[in-house]
Structures are given as structure tokens and as C-alpha cells.
Amino acid sequence: MPRPGRPRPPRIGWKAATAALTLTLSLALSFAGAGQAQAADVNNARNAGFESGLGNWTCSAGSGTTISSPVHGGSAALKATPAGQDNAQCTQTVEVAPNSTYTLSAWVQGGYTYLGATGTGTTDVSTWTPDTAAWKQLSTTFTTGASTTSVTVYLHGWYGQAAYFADDVSVFGPDAGGGGDPAPTVPSAPAGPSVTATTSSSVSLSWNSVPGATGYNVYRDGTKVAAVTGTSATVTGLAASTSYSFQVTATNAAGESAKSAAVTATTAATGGGGGGTGLPKHAVTGYWQNFNNGATVQRISDVPASYDIIAVAFADATATPGGVTFNLDSAGLGGYTADQFKADIKAKQAAGKKVVVSVGGQNGTVSVSDSASAANFANSLYSLMQTYGFDGVDIDLENGLNATYMSQALRTLSQKAGSSLIITMAPQTIDMQSTSAGYFQTALNIKDILTVVNTQYYNSGSMLGCDGKVYSQGSVDFLTALACIQLEGGLAPSQVGLGLPASPSGAGSGYVSPTVVDNALDCLTKAANCGTFKPSRTYPDLRGAMTWSTNWDASSGNAWSNAVGAHVHALP
Template identity: 50%
Template sequence: MSFTAAVALAVAGFLAAGPPAAAADADLVLGGGFETGLDGWSCSAGSGAVVTTPVHGGSSALRATPAGQDNARCSQTVTVEPDSAYTLTAWVQGAYVYLGASGTGTTDVSTWTQSAGVWKQLTTSFRTGPSTTSVTVYTHGWYGQPAHFTDDLTLVGPAPGGPGRPQPPAVPTGLSASATSSSAISLSWTAVPGATSYTVYRDGAAPLSVTAPSATVTGLAASTTYTFRVGAVNAAGESARSAPVSATTTSGGGGGGGGLPAHALVGYLHASFANGSGYVRMADVPDSWDVIDLAFGEPTSVTSGDIRFRLCPVTECPNAESEAEFKAAVKAKQAAGKKVLISIGGQNGQVQLGTTAARDTFVSSVGKIIDEYGLDGLDIDFEGHSLSLAAGDTDFRAPTTPGIVNLISAVKTLKARYGPGFVLTMAPETFFVQLGHQYYGSGPWGGQDPRAGAYLPVIHALRDDLTLLHVQDYNSGPVMGLDNQYHSMGGADFHIAMTDMLLTGFPVAGNTARVFPPLRPDQIAIGLPATPNAGNGHTPPAEVNKALDCLTRKTNCGGYQTHGTWPALRGLMTWSVNWDRFGGGEFSRNFDAYFPGAAS
């Protein structure tokens, strides 16, 4: 064949084949119809929820509710092709609803409408930059406005991985899940060729990145069903997600930091002192109590970090048991699945860990108490001026106050020493937590009070280690909720509003981080006085039940509407076991009636 003929054939072949095919257009958004919950979506401050009415298509839609300084932004990051045209569309309704895309590599776009009560379509288009491989699509409302709704959100354009470009991995297959405890589920799947990592998705929670084709997801609630999906990742992006698989954690009881029943009752036992409530021997603590906090381990001085615990002497508590009897009773409670903790602080036990020496002494002395009595963990009950923010300590994500930094370090050291079975609880007052929404390190009465919100950096730094947070919803002044209204203790609304803040997240006054992230519902117990004698803010059982109805079932919500429904809310805490017995056991009986079988 001549050179001319060869060239002619080559050209003819090229013309017959045509230019390389463009990537086919596709809808790249995952779960834009919200038929599988919030899978794939992240909503600021826990503002998003899936509802069944109103809907535009299918059976579900997104409702997102702005609160405080949050505009209820729900977003998803999508893998795209560089230098390609995309069209973003959604059906929305609300007073103000925005739709947009960021990170386009060219000009980011957004559009908005006012369409209360009527579905309206929003559409906008953009072109990606020459090196852009992902964009973030979002919808949000506006500050101080009612909830808005979004449905059938799509991003249509070329699917990633065009001709000659690296392709994302294949979809993982073979996903299986099994519960390993009341707080953990193990996952495994078939390894995907070419994948460098995997992303595990669970029920709208923050994604978990792993490098092996397996993972153990911890920090879960007992007796709760969770659904998982997995995506495979390489340099070209992430695959579509696997088929879902579900597993249910085991019931509570036994060892482990998460070894609590699905609904738990926490009570303080006056182990080291006597008062008008009367002494209760450890062996006589009723089975209703799942967590028993020994009150109190106290410091030898405010700044030493040296914590000591003694049983109430018979001169003060004539019916007190001996040390040997007490230790045997602790073991018996643990054998029955109960947790017994040493509580540090209390109203009169001021603890300030201002130096590393005090920190190390705290770790050593608390460890001795735990070892001496064979306890399950630690309750932090710092009150008064134990925690105060130093001037200039404005970001709860990165505290600089030595006493706060040292406390975090000390607790992490104890957690590492005793392992995953270590139970960590905290019992701050609302002043130290929710009041951070209004004042962070400054007082509400015109002067500076560095205690306002001072627990927030501690809770945030230890949130992955925290078994339970039971804020004292008593001995408190009025506190502003996420509805920007003040709520006063003693009724259901106060407990609903304070708990909703913890489960939704809330803006922190004057803080560069803006929003304190929500905690898991299984980490939250509501703190109340057992009787009117036990503290200001006693709440009658009927009002306690209204609060539980609203938070776990979205019924009986009264004047405050929550930002979600949390059936996995852990339970209640009270001051105290002794005062409950003094009051004829009304508090614990009401808990047992509301959560039948919780103490079994």
C-alpha cells in the first residue's frame, strides 16, 4: 500500500468514527427528592428534616427552619466535569427561599423567590472552570423567617469521567452490617479495584472516611436501627453509593461507655455527706437508677487539683455502711448493669486546674478514687467559679484559658487510661451552657461574667468521649431559646427549649465559630430536681411528661416548637436519689411509667 493510500484510509477512518463522544448528561444530585431522608445532605445547625407534607413529587420533601443567626442552609457536594455547562433546578416554597451553587471555578450562581404556601420552580445555570471537579449545591432560607420547603432538586449536565479522563471507582457491593454492642455496629464490603478510600454514610450523620473495606461505627444509641451506605473514592472522585443496609444495636446493660439502656435514669447519691433528705445505702438504691453518681469527690484546695472522696462517717450518717459493704454493693450494682461514677465538684467543691501540675494531680487523684472503689467513670459537676473564660478566649473550638485547656487534657488522659468502657458525664448549669447563646464570657446584667457559656469549649472538645450531658435545668434564671423568647424553669417549655438547643445546635454570642454543633440524642438527659425541696425549678410529673412527649414524639409541644424529633433521647437526671426517696419515689416512678422496662 502506498503512503498516500494509507493516509487516505486513516483519514477516512477518523471521519467515520467522528470526534470523541461528550459525556452524557445526567442528574448528579443524590437524594434530591428526599425520598431516602437526608442521605447526602448536610444542614446547618441541624435545621433540616424530611417531611411528608407538603411535597411536590414523591412522598417526601425537605423542610429547613432558620433559627437565630442560622439561615437553615442544606447543601451537597457533587462531582462534576471541568469546563462543562450545568443546570440547577428545584421546586420550593416559603417566605424566602434561595437556590445556588458555589465552588464552580467560574462565577458562582444563586437565585431566590418568595412563594409562601405554593410550589414554585427555581432554575439557574453555570459553567465549571477548566480544573473544577466538584461543586456545592445548596438551598437556604432567611434569618428570622419561617421554615421553607424544597423538593425535586436536580443538577443536570455531563456526568464526570468523560473520554480520556480518570473514572471514579465502581459502586461498592457486598455491604453487610452487624451490631457488636449497644453502641457500635461493624461494617464490611467487597474491596473496589482502584479505590484509595471509602466514605461511610449513616442516616444524615457526618460521613466517615476509611481506607480499608470495613469500619466500626461507634457512639450509637442502644436498641436503635441505623442505615448505612458506602461510596468508593479515588483521585477522579467518588462513586455512587452502595445499596443501603441496616442493623440494630443491642440493648443496654453490661460494660462499656455506651452500655446504658436506650432510656436511662441518672441520679446523684449523697455518699459523702448528710442533709435533710436522709442517707441511702448503696445496696438500697432502687433498680430504677441506671447511673449512680457518687456525690462528691472534692478538692483539698481550689487550685491544687487534688481530689479526695470519703464515705459519710457514722457520726454524720448513723446508718451508713462500712467501706467493705459499700464496695460490695458497687460491684452488685455493676453486675446488674448499672454504672457507678465519682462526681467531682458540686456546689461547694470549687476546682480550678490553672496549671499543668494541678492537671496531673487531678488525673492521679481521680484515678485513685476510681481504682479504690472499682468505679465505671467520672461525672464533671463543676459549678460556681470552677470554669471561667479568660479575656480574649472567644472561640469555643480553640480555647486558650489554662483551666479549661487543662481540664480537657485531664479528662482525655483518664479516658485513654481506662479505655472505651470509661463512662463520662457532665452536669453543668444552664448558665455555663445555653446562656452562651446570649452571652459568651460576658454577663447579662451589664458587667462581665466569664462563666457564661464557659462549659461549651469543654463539651465541644470532649463530645466524642462524652457518654451523657445532663444540664441542670434548675436553679436558673430565664434563658432565651432558639425562638428568641425567654423561657423560665418549672414547666415543660423550659426543658423543651433548653434540650432543643443541645440537639439542634445554636449560635454562640460573639464567637467566631458562630454555631455550637448539636449533640446526639443518646448523649442527652434532662436534669431536674426530684422534689420541691431539692432545688428551685421543680417540675411536676405531668410537665416532665409533656417535655418528653414533645422531644421524642413531637406531641404536647405547647408554646415551643422543636427543630426535630428525637426518640433516642437518653432520659432524665435528677438531684437526687436521696431526695427522690424523701419524696416517696415520685420522680423515679414517673420515669419507669413513661419508659416501661427501662430499668430491666
Template identity: 45%
Template structure:
């Protein structure tokens, strides 16, 4: 959240290399291994994402046909073929391409994956690269792809030469699937390895729940006190095995008190109160916050240094905030709000409050200092509003299910510790910007492609790890560049379409960085609120009341949707969040009055 009236965010974009594959047969040493590299047999042997590829008679480099593939939305028109190879052997990959930002490469080499590309090829241009396979490598995946938002590219006469290998067989179905002790929303699973498998798909009922490379997995986000049936398949380059024998596990009952949502009303209004600082919006006393506000986030608890983990909070000095109440009156007003059913949280971070829990010591200091603030003021929970470089993924940390970046691992550990300390009634909320969440739909961290801002999507592993502990996620749908929705189109802030598209992604789930095998699961609608600036002074992306009502109509009743079509209807959507109570007061309480005026059903 910005302390200044306006904020901005620059979004950097970079290329993404993703893997895929098909089977092939053995070849003699030194022979051509790519099947149908000239596309004379159509797309036989090739698989193109999202139906993006087609065979055309012109332009061609050789023969009578060539590949034409068209990137669209979140798809980079990636066409792949998996080829059997020999371990510890040298190979040459080449091909002819036309278009802008066309990439040719090989992955799964067992040594260093390779890629070569051209920024601009108005006429046919040859790309070539070489690699050596690892000591246990028996298949590699060759790929050609374009770039998001660019025009169609062409490829022809793709070639992979070197010694051939033995054909890959589809693995047998896994055996020994067992379920461990179930929690209220989780079930741990384990099974026996299947020969030749490179990964495993875990199914809950008929739907794929997740994909893992090991032989254990924990399925999350389940309904308490319910029987759930699971199966597993083994996967490699040749395909997917039949499903294993099924196992059924019943989740434990959930906590009876408080109910889901930690006692929040069905539709809640969340606002940040400038309690520790002053800006142009003026100071608002806790006792003067209208009853419309259901959750009041105290902005901000601040670190003594970026890496210390030590968080402090104090009321705004009277010299900066005329009319500020005493600490005793402030605490009494908090108790009065709580007696009226409201929740009061300490918010950590904001635009200027960078927090990096890079060590176990910083994590422990964070837990201790936040606990002191909660206990001193008798608060209901914690809001995480980390911005800037507080969360940034280390290079190569691209699996949001199993993050290794210390600042993320220690933050998750700290928040789980606080949740366990204060019990099920502890309210935990987060307010990331779209850059840190929805942008992961296109670009996730620095990744293997290099150059991308490592903050992009950096909240995804935190949200995933805490999805069973998280009360509310209210992404800031403002101070943002255009973001691509699940419809493959870019949406700009300040419109109903932007809020519909961004919220639909959270409630539907989405592939991360274009990789369907890394599917970010949907949040429950009662965990989601839409973040908005309270007035044009509060941040870029102010949305007119009519547009806010249109977004709520579409998401909760699937009417008045405009050009965007949601993937579901969510009448239990929790509500709205705004920056801030102070700015709403400055604007004549327009935002909160608009919330009160909306008919949720």
C-alpha cells in the first residue's frame, strides 16, 4: 500500500521455455532422429499447445509444407517432439524459421538444456545448436515456439542428428497407494515407484489434483468430514499409465468455533487505517471508523531494518497527526470495535516497510515482535502487505509447491507459527499486488529463462503453503500494468473487466508460466475480496461505483459481465478491500456507502 497518494509499478517481461513431448522409435547412430521435421506429413509426430500449430503450403523452406504456429494470450505456440537418444552422446539440433522471437531448443538433455533464437527473421533463417546427453538420458524433447502477443511464426526442416536410442515404453500403473492420517482439509498419500516414470499425476475422483516427481504427495483444500477417493498414474515421455487402485480417506472434522472466515460476516468490507503515519488524507481516530468496516487493518507495523525481522508499531505522533488519541483511548476503541463484531489486525509492510526474513533468527524475531504487538493491543490477527523486494524468488526456484528461497520458506514458517500460537480464531490476511500473484500466470520468478523480475508471482508459493490457514486474500487490483486473464486478453485497471478477470483467476485457478502441469489451485470464494483504491487520490486504478457493481454482479450472479465470461459463479465472494479508511473519509465516504448500497443477492 502506498503512503503517498499515488503509486506505480513497472512490469518487466521475458521469454519462457516450457517442456513437453511425444514418443519415437530407435534410430541408427548418426541418423536423422526428428520425425517429420519438414512437416510434409502434417503435424504427425508433433504436439502444439492450445491448437496453435497448423501446416501451410507457403511460405516453405523445403518441400511442399511448413509449420505455422500462432501465439495467443498466455500461449507461446510451443510445438514439441520427444526423441529417443543414447546416453553420453553428442547431438546437433537445427532448423529454419521465419518471424519474430522464434526459439529452437532441446530440454531434458541430462546436462545443460540448450536454446537458440532469433529476434527478427523476415525471411528464412537457420538456427542451430549442439548438446551432449547425460549418462542416464534416453530421451530429449525438442521444441520450437514464438512469443506472447507476437504474430505467427513459421518453421521448416527441423533436424536432430546423432546416435539413436531405444524406444520409451509407457510405465505400468503405480502400486501400493496408501493414505496417511488425514487432516480436516488435507490427505497425505504415498505409493511404490513405477519403473520408467518421470512424474506422477494424482487424481481426486476424476479430476487431476496435482503432479509430482516423487512418490509422495499431500492433497490440500479438501472439505472437512468428507470421504475423498484418490488414484495415481505414472507418466513419462511415452504417455500416462492406467490409474492405480483407488484409496479412500475421510478428512477430519473442521473446527466448530469459529466458523470458516474467523467470524466475519458473509460479505465483509476491509479497510486500512493510517494509524502510525500521516499523509494528505488526514488522521482518523479508531473510534470514528464507521460500523460499515468489518475488518480494520492498522497501517503499519514496521521493521527496524529490512533483514532484522523486528517489527514495531506506535501511534502517529501528535505533531504529525493532530487529533490523535492516546494509546489508552486507542486500545479502548479497539475493544469496542471487537465487542461490535469487528476484527482489528496489525498490517506489516506497506510501500516503505520492506521485510526480508532471510534467516531462522529473523523468522524467530518476527514471530516474537509481532506477538508482542498483538498482545499489547489485543488484536485479532495479522495482515501481510509485503511489497517492493520483500518477496523475491531465487534463481531457479520455479516450483511454487516446494519453494526453496529462504525469505519465502521463513515467512511461511513464521505465519504458521503465529497461527498455531493463537489458534483457529486467528485472522490471517494478505494484500499483494497483481504483480506478485496474477502475473505468475505468465511469468513466474526469474526461472530458467533468465532476465525476468524475480518478484513476479513471488506470493504464489506463500499463498499455496498457507491456503488452509488464510482467512482472506485481497489482491490490490491497482497500481498495476495490464494483466492477461484466462481469456487470453490483457485487461487494464480501473474497469469492471479487470476486477472480474483478476478475481476469476483466483477462484478458477490458473497454469503458472503457461505450464499446465503447474496449475495453481483455486481459492475458496469466502477467502477472496477485491482490492480497490477508495478514491482517485488513493492510487492508480480507481474504479467508478457502477463498474464495481458490475464486477460484483458478474462474479456473484454471472450477470452484467460485459466482454468477460467467468468460469463459475461465486455468491460467497467475501467482499471488498480498500486503501484506505482515511482516503474514503477524505472522499466523503463514497466507497463504503457504495458497498452498503450493493445488493448481494
């Protein structure tokens, strides 16, 4: 969500969509086409572990350097820092053999990271990952053309985003005379398999990464049911109240490991999720601005009754890691006092509404990266709930989050606040493209206490839908095909909402008319008013919609809430 004083930068568009498309296709194809490695296969990349500094590598605008920590293997790794007009691209020309297939991989950490190859002579490839706090392996394959003897391999981040780290790059395939890094061996079995979430029809799993692995296979009762590149997966299509056994193997070009230890999970009796009580089946969320940025200045009492959840934007980070506080902008809001603010919250609650405090926004950075900061986050939020009467928290962190410790923090908060706690989330579209992304993983980790995820379907450019096609923002197809990713990725329909700006002034791009929002809701809940994308099934329990903001809505005569609010509440 935009904060005052700084225009929202354009978000990742067609390049990210292309990268996301490649990633999803590689997930879908898995490693079905990969056989046993040939004796002559080698890693054709030079200085693949950056042990010789930046030798053989060229980084744009002086963005790259080598560091001794963090590293994935050896004693060095690459650190590349994007700037506002530079994506920190580091490249190497690698000798390859014509008419040959290669597996390109690298271990990455930090900000948005892209890996790809150009000049293949056939189809150039790329893959990517959003922010990741731990080392994660990116992998894809390419085939060279009949006259191709070299390709350009690249790593890059994204403009103005956090630095990324990379290590142990591999271009594994037939020896073209320029490589020399050792061939991979069959990886060891994954350790630490665990069940992270269950519903009536799905089980979410995670496990430890395995050095040298390029992918993982998931087995249910001895049958392979999924192939992924990350260290988590959600197995769907399961029967309710049923016990299942799961094992995981690690794979690379040399073969497949032995199976991990088995973990058992029993699916729930009914479909899930919740968090909070007293909300209608279909609900509307609106962000209320605790600042004046040109939109109508409101008090909480001014927010229309069509909003079921009011997210107060925003809490502020403190000097304590993970700590947050809230400072009412009384001056900017025309003298609105803290006592009036608290009284208005109570009045909304008496009318059956929920008021939560939102953490983050475009410029808001709260770091929850270890157990201590997770505890600080939970404790400070609970203190705000007691001080102001908030019903819970909204997570709107747009600079990445650590799924492990954010999940820990929210569970601690839930233990303090009890079953009435409201937890909402407002990730950007790119944060919900894959279940391995930090935001998506957090949502799955806390599914049993989560109220709703209102993905921001704006400031996005083009993105990938659940059918593997790329859609441009501003259409019914964009909303329905992207929401389908969450609906089929493990969240309950009651935990999925569509987030849109209330007016063209509310976002840099992606505004759609209330009619488009209503049509998307109809398409997802009852297969009516769809565009070219038709979901494979309907989701009548879809939670509803969200908007930025109630203030921008008021500036437009409440046109958004009058139309969308009424439509959401009329859904069956």
C-alpha cells in the first residue's frame, strides 16, 4: 500500500512475468526429461563458486563483488547490489557443444534474483525467485542450436531492490572444453521433513535443502505426487479425515536420492482456516489512512458500513528489531485525538466490524528475522491491541519477509490474543506467484489462524495465471487467473480476497472499475461473467474484496464501496 510522500514505483512487469512463466513451466515439467548423467558431462562454467573473485564474470555498473559470508559452498560468493536504474546483472560466456542439453543452476539468497541463458540458438531460458532469507537453488534447462558453441549465462536482481547473493553456478552437460568443475553426484536424502499445515483436502510439507540437489520429489504412500525445485510443497486433492504418509527425495543430473524419513499427516474433517469470529461469510476490507496524501481525510467513524474489516495504515517500526508502534497523526487528520480514535474503534466493533492495525506499506520496513525479533513483533502488536482495541493485525510488508519467523511471531500473537484474533495479509501479486515464496509460505504456515489474504492486483504489470498464461493487469482475466493460484495452492477460498484500488488516484496502475471487480467475483464464485479464463471449478466461499483505500473511495463519492460492497454481501 502506498505511504505518503513518495510515489509508488512501477512493479515488475513483462520480464518478471516471462521469468515466472519459465519457472512455472519448469515446475510443471519437473525433471521428467532428465536422465542419468553421461560420463562426459561436466560443469562448463568457470569460477562457478567465485573462489577467484569476479574472474570470468562481468557485472553491470560495478554492482558485483565477492564476499566471504554468506556463502553456500567454499569460501566465497557473489554479492550484487541493484540501483535505481541498474539490475546488477553479472554475466559469463560459457563454451557449450551444439545440439546438446544443459542444466543451468545456481544457489541464491537475498533480494529478487534471476538466472538465465541467452544465445542458446534455440529458446533462451530464465527462472527467478522473490526475496529469500536462506540459500535456495534456481534451476532450468536449455538446448543449444546446431551451430551454437557458446552461451551467455546471467544473474541479476531487480531495480532498486535488495542485494542478492549467488554461489555455485553450474552449466552442467557435455564437455565443451572450457569447464572443469566436478560433475555432480547423486544427492543425499533430504533431512527434516515436517508437516507445516493441513486442511480437509491438502497437506503442506517442508524439508531441509540438500547440497547439490536441483529438485525434489514428493511421495504420498509410496507414489510420486509432486516435483518441485524448492524445499516445500503442498499436496492437494486429499480426502478429509484421512491419514497419509509422505517422503521426499532429492534429485540432480546424476540421479535421485533415497527417500527421506516418513512423516504422517491427517487431513482435517472440514475445510479450513479462519482466525477471528463474527465476520460475515463474504467480507469487504478497506485501508484507512492515518495521514493526509490528498485523499479525503477521515475519522474511523466516517468509514462506510459496507466495510467489514478496517485496516489502519500504518504501524511504525521502532528501534527494537521486530518492534512496532502506532502514532496517530492527529495534526494531519484535523485534530483527531487518540481518545476519539479509540472510541470510534469501539463503535465500529459494536456494529459488528473489525479494526486491525496494518504493518508495512510501501515504505514500511519491519525486520522479523530471528526468534528475538519474532517475540518483539508479537509482544508489541499485542500491546497495541490492548492500548487501542485493535482486533488484530494486517501484514503488508512489501520488502520481503522471513516465512519461518513471521509465522512464529503470528502464532505467538495468536496465543496471546486468543481465537478471536484477526490476521489479514496484503501481498503484492509477485509475492503470491509460487507457494515457495515467503509470503505464500507464511500464509500456508498459519492457515489455521489466518483470516484472509487480499492480494494487491495492481501496480503489477503482467503476471502469470494458474493456467501458465501471462495476463495483463486491468482485466477480469488478470484477477481470476491470478486468484486461482492461491485458491489451488493451498488456501481455503474463505481466505482469498481480491485487492484493488478504489480510484485511479489510489495506485500507480491497475485500477479497474467496480464492474470488473464484481464480474471477477461472479466468475470465481459461480462461473458467471468470466473473461477468456474459466476456472476449473467455482469457489462459492471466496471471502470477498479489499481496496486501497477508504479515503480514496470517499474522494470518489464512495463509488467503489457502494458497488463492490453491495455485490460482495449479496454473494451466495
